[in-house]
Amino acid sequence: MLSAAEWDALGLSARVAACATLASLPLGIVVGWLLARREFRGKFLLEALVQLPMVLPPVVPGYLLLWLFGTGGPVGAWLESTFGIVLAFSWQGAVIASAVMAFPLLVQPVRVAFRLVDVRLDHAASTLGASPWNAFRTVALPLALPGVLAGAVLCFSRSLGEFGATMAFVGNIPGETRTLPLAIYSFMHVPGGEAAAARLVVLSLALAVAALAGSHWLSRRAERRLGYHDHDPRAIRRA
Numbered sequence: 001m002l003s004a005a006e007w008d009a010l011g012l013s014a015r016v017a018a019c020a021t022l023a024s025l026p027l028g029i030v031v032g033w034l035l036a037r038r039e040f041r042g043k044f045l046l047e048a049l050v051q052l053p054m055v056l057p058p059v060v061p062g063y064l065l066l067w068l069f070g071t072g073g074p075v076g077a078w079l080e081s082t083f084g085i086v087l088a089f090s091w092q093g094a095v096i097a098s099a100v101m102a103f104p105l106l107v108q109p110v111r112v113a114f115r116l117v118d119v120r121l122d123h124a125a126s127t128l129g130a131s132p133w134n135a136f137r138t139v140a141l142p143l144a145l146p147g148v149l150a151g152a153v154l155c156f157s158r159s160l161g162e163f164g165a166t167m168a169f170v171g172n173i174p175g176e177t178r179t180l181p182l183a184i185y186s187f188m189h190v191p192g193g194e195a196a197a198a199r200l201v202v203l204s205l206a207l208a209v210a211a212l213a214g215s216h217w218l219s220r221r222a223e224r225r226l227g228y229h230d231h232d233p234r235a236i237r238r239a
Contacts, residue, residue, distance in 0.1 A: 002203075006196060008175055009183035010203065016091060016179055017159035020098035021152055024106050028151060032110030033140070037119070054104045058164025061100050065169040069093065093170040094177050098159035106155040113147020114140060149218040157211030161204065180204055 002010070034040075035047060053061050069076040070088045079085040087093040117140050125135040141148070163181035170177040172186060184200045187193035 002199060003196060005174065006183065006200060009178055009180050009200065012091060012094075012175075012177075013160050013179040016094045016098055017156045019095045020102060020159040021106075021156045023095065024099045024103050024155055025148075025152055028103060028106040028110055028155070029141070029148060032107045032147075032151070033114050033136070033144075035107070036111045036114035050107050051104050053101050053165075058101060058162075059168045062097060062165035062168025065093070065097055065100065065165065069096065069169070087170075089170050089173060089177065091170070091176055094162075094166050094179060097165040097169045098162040099155075101162050101165050102155040102158035105158050106151040109147040109151035109154065110144065111147075113144035113150075116147075117143045146218075146220075150215045153211055153215035153218060157208055157215075160207055160211070 031046070031050060035043070035050075066088060067073050069079070071077060071080055071086060076087060079087065085092075087096060121139050121143070122135045125139045126132070130138065160179075161181055162179070163185070166177065166179060167182060167185075172178055172182045178186065180200055180203070184197050184204070187197035187200065
């Protein structure tokens with residue numbers, strides 16, 4: 001049975017992960033589409049920027065977020081003076097940290113999904129009078145839906161496990177920024193907290209497995225609805 005503190009950590013983690021995923025999804029779709037469909041100057045820099053959180057120590061993005069969005073930072077000071085918004089050491093800041101660290105896992109499946117969509121389908125829609133936006137909305141995006149769903153679930157699950165950047169940017173405040181990983185860390189350093197830490201570890205493992213299984217199920221379901229069980233999209237692209 002989970003204690004009140006453990007339930008608080010679980011609820012906060014779910015809220016942070018859901019908000020991080022919803023906030024990242026529009027930009028992730030745009031960036032994935034750009035990387036899959038367009039060639040432009042500076043594309044390598046964009047790819048590197050997207051993947052950077054995967055190779056940096058997590059505390060580095062957290063430090064940069066604190067420098068940028070902290071109350072003394074260029075953006076954080078402006079937000080506080082103009083709108084009264086303080087992101088550092090708040091659960092909203094935890095959303096930003098989770099979104100930054102999970103963004104690469106969102107973009108990669110979306111990028112692959114758009115690559116598998118035959119460009120000629122967009123061209124056909126354009127010849128029938130569809131605008132580029134309508135062709136994207138009605139043709140490319142629905143066909144890339146399996147990758148978008150998989151990326152969203154991976155983003156959500158990665159956000160649930162975010163630790164380093166969150167700790168550096170928003171700290172470990174009970175009821176405000178103490179998510180599941182931070183709660184596990186805290187219980188590990190409290191006498192008699194081993195049992196609570198073990199429960200949260202098991203819970204984290206179960207959530208991770210459920211997220212991966214959900215990603216697989218959603219992708220397969222979307223593929224069946226789009227007819228991918230009858231036609232391999234890679235074969236369509238090669239045709």
